[in-house]
Amino acid sequence: MQNSSDALISSSQSQHVTLDLDVDGIPQSEGAPHLPAFAFNSRAEAKVLRNLDLLGLIFSDLSSEPSSHLQPSIKRARGRKNLLRVGLTCKAFFDPAMSQLWHEMDSFLPMLRLIAKVELREGVYTTREVILEHDIQRLKLYGRWIRHIQISSFTERVSGHIYAAIARYTIGTPSCLFPSLRNLRIHSRCDIFPENFQFLPLLASSPLSTIEIERITDNYKVHLASFLHEISRQHPAENHPVSTLSLSGIFGISVLPHLKGFARISKLTLVHRAAGFYVENLEFLSNHPLLSVLELDLPMEWTRIIKPSPNNAVHAFPYIRTLALGGSCNHILGILCHVYGERLTQVNLKLLGRGAEADADILRACIFRCTTMAPMLDDLQLSFTALKIPQDLFSPLRGLKSPLRSLQVKSYVIDKHLFHIWFQEAGEWSDLEMLKLELHPSQASRRNQVDVLDLVTLPLLCTSFPKLHTLEIYLGHPDTDAAVIEPLLRSQMQSMVQTHGLVNLKILLFDHSSFIPFSMRDITLAITISRFINHFFPNLQHLDLSHHHESAYPAWRDWCRGVVEMTTNCTVLAR
Structure with a gap:
């Protein structure tokens, strides 16, 4: 089958036809010689076999079984077997089938096992010999197809020297381990050993556009900081690939300085579960020229009350269109007093508090501040637990230059x-x-x-x-x-x-x-x-x-x- 397909392609390339045929096209010129039907079919097949994008689109339907009575995990397993069989059918099918098979990974372990010297010994993946550069060629071969990595569990123990060996031959070199990787999502902390987060810096050279890491703990925030630093170091600010970044957990303010190189980021989500975020950090965030969506979810334990004063600067976010804040009422009001968005149209406030009287006053103050910091406001979303809701809560919304078009209240x-x-x-x-x-x-x-x-x-x-x-x-x-x-x-x-x-x-x-x-x-x-x-x-x-x-x-x-x-x-x- 492989030889016949190669012969088919080579024979089609030797033909000289003046007209550019589509897959089903037939030349219509008067002087065209009469060709048998099988010649046109051969050319059509050759074009299909050379069109890797078309084959990839066709093979994408094989990634999941259509049977509705099967569990999703069984469907995915059968779909992968189908893709593997197709990829081994002929040479022309190998690349597009493998591209679909390795399109998304839910564990880093299968990639590590592509290194022949890696073996399982006493419950730990390790090696008996030193890993050399030629040992990771299979990893590079299959890694070039990976476009999404979504990890929720990684409990297998891997020796740190394996990560170090891969880093030695990839980090700081023109070679990119995952040249097609676009999305990285990590959703769990309990099912991932801290040592396994050493794989993060290995992804820094990839053209990542979306990074989402949840439930960050003290155990691996150092690896996270190293990862963000490597991304900034390996990608020039003017061509930085990351446009969406979401961090959730206890990652520390020390992580924020590593975001300076993320010059083209448009959506930033920080769900911070530890005290320490201050309004001074807003100046740093306002320096991102393309930032259009900013979401901050801050801890209730943060009790510092911020009051506006002439010495506290208001930071302009020139392109921001959506601002979402969650946390204590006092904290949110303090942040609102230091933000101004000329193009800001949507504000989402999730206010948490304990004192009914204080909450009522702060609710009213937050609404008033929204009308002054966002002159183009047309979408307001509120969520609060205050038992005493002020009757004049929406009085600041009357007489706006730009009338409100959408209002959502969860209370x-x-x-x-x-x-x-x-x-x-x-x-x-x-x-x-x-x-x-x-x-x-x-x-x-x-x-x-x-x-x-x-x-x-x-x-x-x-x-x-x-x-x-x-x-x-x-x-x-x-x-x-x-x-x-x-x-x-x-x-x-x-x-x-x-x-x-x-x-x-x-x-x-x-x-x-x-x-x-x-x-x-x-x-x-x-x-x-x-x-x-x-x-x-x-x-x-x-x-x-x-x-x-x-x-x-x-x-x-x-x-x-x-x-x-x-x-x-x-x-x-x-x-």
Whole structure:
């Protein structure tokens, strides 16, 4: 098979055809001699065999078994066997099949075992002889195909001199061990021995564009610092490949100086689990000219209260568009007071605190600061656990030069009174296009203690948002018989004829008490609710309806699914 394919390619190359044929192309010139059909087929096959990208695309379907009843791990194992068989079929198939087989690795061990001298002795991978440069040629051969490394477990023990030998022949030399590597993700700390993190510097010369390392501990933050240093050293700042960097854990502020060479980074995520991040670090981060997304998640243990003063400089981030902060209320407010983004459009704040009164004041101060530090703000996302929510929380948003278009709030349950003050009295939400109100998980147990909006009031509250196209909200299901609810819905449909252009609607229903009468799941009520929603929202394209008691009462899931299906049918028939 191998010889025949080589002969096929060589014979096709010896043919001289004036027209450039596609795979199925046939020359149409009048003077073209008549050629037998098998000649065109031979040329087409030759072109396919020479097109490594096309073969790789074809072989990518072999990487996983289509059988749905098999476990994912078994599917992947069978897919790899299929690729191996295809790669050994002929010479033309070898490279594209191996490229798919070695496309992604979930362990570094198979790569180390490509070194013939590496052997397992007493539970440790080691060698009896010195590793020389020619011993790692197989590693380089297969390493050139690897594009993704995603490691969650690496518990095998490997002698450190193996890593040192590989580094001796790769680091600081023109040779790149993994010339196609683009993504590196490490997700576990418990299932990886600290000694095995010595493989990180071996990847520094690769053209990595995405690096995500989670659960960093003191055991290997030194290897992490060495890795980042090697990346900066081996890649010039103007051609630095890394565009996305995410670090999570206890990595220490000493790691940050190694990021100076990451001149082309556009998204930076730092989830810091140890005290020590200060606003002075913002000056360092603001020096990255292409940074457009900055995410900082800081520890609650950080208790230093930062107050703005004339001596504390405000650091401009010229290209930042998204800022996400998580941590203690005081810390987040301090950071906000030192940031300015001329192009900043999205702010996501996850505020954690303990004092209700202090939280209310800080919440208000954070909202106010968002309006001054981000003149182009149009998307605000808030998550907080404060039990006392100030009534004037959103007053700073009134009269913005650039009106808010998206608002998401995850908090303690918002009752009818507070909702009315926020969204119906203010009258400043005419440009809002997306509103999402979610229950904070820690406050879900108190939902039955608050008087929330009912389904009947849904059309009325939407009149405050004439441009709204996406709404996510939680509503109360009245604790009464279905025979009482239906007249309320029908009366609302008759008295209010105004419709709304809402496109996406997600509703979470919950009761005001723990008692759930079966009559509330009546089929007649489901039909009325579906007609009710369709009447006021005729342009609805996606409806998601659920009940918080679905896990305890599975019948609620079927009832909600029935409402969604009937609403969809009503919408289709109306069109």
